[in-house]
Amino acid sequence: MPTDPAKFKVAKEVSRKDILLCLARVPETKRLFAGSSDGCVYHFDLAEEKPEPVAMEGHTGYVTGVALAGKQVVSGAYDGQLIWWDAESRAKVRGFKAHDRWIRNVVASRDGKLVASVADDMVCRVWDAATAKLKHELRGHEPMTPNHFSSMLYACAFSADGSLLATGDKVGHVVVWDVATGKSLATLEVPEVYTWDPKARIHSIGGIRSLAFSPDGAQLAVGGMGKVGNIDHLEGKARVEVFNWRKAERVAQFSGDKGKGLITHLVFHPQGDWLLGAGGDGKGLFMFFDVASGKVLREEAVSNHFHKFALDETGTRIYTAGHNKLSVWEAAA
């Protein structure tokens, strides 16, 4: 029985003074690891009535990527470091400079054997999660935009079986990689998510901020924000495009109605019932998509921008990390 998107309601909120930029959840639990603007990774157990966050100190910049790989947590930050932590003891296992510039995201394959990091050095690095040995260095994104400014490599995502990895950059270029060989399998262009304003403001906004493979790996969803008139603000409509990436065919596109801003995270329902995107502008935004019909099932603008979220195994509970807040959304029975 598919979970009805209309049934999700806020079940719990934890207020914060910092900005929570990323999130990973320990399977079958309500334990979360969240990366913060204060340079810490925080452990929360939302099963507790009043969760007491535990700080894990080690980064010196915004922590923008956190992934659970087996019994280890791997975090990445704007300081260019990747840090491995023991998920139980929360002790630092190892840490090193993995990228020359800001790390934008860290993801783990579902089996926990691989970790991938993307950064503004425009390289995606794939690591052996157990040993932290570099397995691949994936270079498929231009360091400069066509307008002579530095580009950014914001997004990456593994397929459910871990055989594919997708990376997406500021100007809307996507590469799908074969994880076993490190070879590029396909590229896609999603220019609608990048706004270069050559006349009024002479700079840019946007970029691919999120990627997600469908459970069978056949489709790739790409999230960001549509074209923006006034790039001083996140006032463009939230935008998601879904591709049959092997054929380079767009099979669906969604644009926010109420919702403005960036789609900063995308996840397919474990059983493929729907695709969930979240992000926002100054406010938060949820969008549930039915890819097959091309319809938006639910669009909800709420307070406080979301940066990342985690969906539980049943697809009935959503944990969100965002501006000054951690939240739990539950689908009422």
Add this chain to the structure above:
Amino acid sequence: MNSHFCGSSEHDVSRRAFLRTLGAGTGLAASGIGAVHSFAKPALNDTLKSSGNSVILLWLAGGASQLETWDPKPGRPTGGPFAAIPTSVPGVHISELMPQMAKRMKDICVIRGLNTKNGDHGGAAQLMMRGRADEPSLRYPDMGAVLARELGRADSKVPDYVSFYAASEGRDFSRQGSSFLGARYAPMKLAESMVPPNLKRLESISEIDHLSRAELQQLINNQFIAGHGTGPVKSHANAYARVHGLMSSETLFDLSQEPAKARELYGPTLFGEQALMARRMVEAGVPFVRVSRAWWDSHGQNFETHQEMVPELDRVMSALHDDLKQRGLLERTLVLAVGEFGRTPAINASLGRDHFANAWSAAMFGCGLKPGAVFGKTDKDGQTVIEDQVGAGELFATVLAAIGVNPKKEYHVGARPIPLVNPGIKPITQVLA
């Protein structure tokens, strides 16, 4: 006693003349309703005008963040994600986005204590360009017009005030103008192109015809002036001569005249090209060039915006510094980088920063300034100025003083004396050479 001049030997005469004028007081009477006069002695004005001093204003329109440039607060909740890096001035750190300027900090002067109180784009832009707010019945001339008048030469073949503003956003917020100084000192505005329109001789007119017409026009004018000598006729003749001068200096606006190495130094962006053009102009004797880089108004995605734009500023500003220095122009050129305000220490939910005029920064280098000086201090979160607070007037007066213009000088509009800066406003002597 501190001198407010560049310090080069060629300006000794200016310095002495300037001091003599200050001592002489304000002995000249103004006359004529609507006419503008100044108390400066003609001899001093001539000396100053022949000094070749110039100002390049890098106008950071929309409001660049002081926290992502000159006054970083790393590790604070307001600090944002960028680190601070050491500079060539021990103990002074700036944003990691400016590694080139960090190396050159020993030549740079930073004002960290600006409190200009106005967070509205239009009002703030006018305030910063004019050094004070207009009165209901009086619009003050802006910095460019004042310096065009004080430094421009009547016989110059190049414009006295050039303003580049390529972006359309905010172009009208900082309405520049010469006000009561007259159109003679209004800017030549270059928006859509870096070359003035209609600069080229019409193809239907031959070069010989063109020169002959100019000679005839000059002959008739001279005869008329000899007989009548009226101001308007002289003014018209001057304007005509300047247009001719511009047409004959067509190559001034041609960046292809620059070697590839110079163009590479400034970078491929429009801002870089305009800054290179500004260098060509001050080299050719233009007293004031404003190069506007818009638009910094990062209410959303402040860090992405600054990651994009500050490295460009770093490259362009350092290129300008090196180029001017290498050509021996730094001693007579002042470069000021400032916008209408800074940005809030608080980071909003769009990861943006909003307008903030209470504690922000400007940076400058070159003529008449104390290299490596840092003046003013903000609190640990950048919310307030806690030492050496200054406003727009003080910054305006400092530029005037550094370039050799007495900020106490007065114009007269009719019988009313109009000082270049408001009474009580003084230059920041701590940053003057």
